[in-house]
Amino acid sequence: MSLEQASDIQRRMYDFIVTYMRSEGMPPTNREIGREMNIASTGHVDYHLTMLEKKGLISRQPKKSRGIKLTKQTQGIPVMGAIAAGQPLDIYTDAAESVDTGCQIPEAENTYALIVRGRSMIEDHICDGDYVVIKPQPTCQNGDIVVAVHMQEGVTGSATLKRFFQEKEHDRVRLQPANSELDPILIPKSVWDREWQIQGKVVAIFRQCGTAA
Incomplete structure (x- = not known):
């Protein structure tokens, strides 16, 4: 799957995750994503992360607050x-x-x-x-x-x-x-x-x- 098949909010969420990882050296938490996207509900954030995961753009590790990994990484x-x-x-x-x-x-x-x-x-x-x-x-x-x-x-x-x-x-x-x-x-x-x-x-x-x- 490609990012073009994601919704606008999912594309913006994905871009934030990538930018945050490059800046901080680790993935953001759901609450940090929610603050950036002006989403009050962590459940709402989790829904969009699940959609990004289903589209093959990220993977997640259960029970880890910073458990997001990018699946479309450049070689290096x-x-x-x-x-x-x-x-x-x-x-x-x-x-x-x-x-x-x-x-x-x-x-x-x-x-x-x-x-x-x-x-x-x-x-x-x-x-x-x-x-x-x-x-x-x-x-x-x-x-x-x-x-x-x-x-x-x-x-x-x-x-x-x-x-x-x-x-x-x-x-x-x-x-x-x-x-x-x-x-x-x-x-x-x-x-x-x-x-x-x-x-x-x-x-x-x-x-x-x-x-x-």
Whole structure:
């Protein structure tokens, strides 16, 4: 099925879902869709989402408030959410969309993309709204730009984008922003080993227009 076969309100709802995913790195909730569409009833929103699902434009995961997935995605690298270039953000583990890089990326196998939120890495030319392409790996070298995840009670918590440095002389890890106005995050090695982990390192950066940064 194509979008042309949907009603006007369903086309506008679909466009909002796509725009929201690109902006926020995750699907909107039914209430967020209702506010945007001026629909007071979440049941009314659910009806139109069901119609979009029947037309093959989206799929939904039951009992998940952000369980919408696009079924007509472009080929490319899956966008797995947003990453904070600033204070840590909660991470989202389901692909919201994909980004067509337009070129081959070294080490591209199993990579995924994250939308950058914040300005702490601007001196490395990583700006708010850029896509960073991540190669999943649990280790890194000093100076790598990494996704560092703070684990909370043994489950995945919040993530931040920083340069990694292990400072053995101080028995700590330093997560260094690329913004001279901001201070690094300093983590004692014992706390790092217990509460933090590396999710992957940055292998490419793209702007929303799809050209390399």
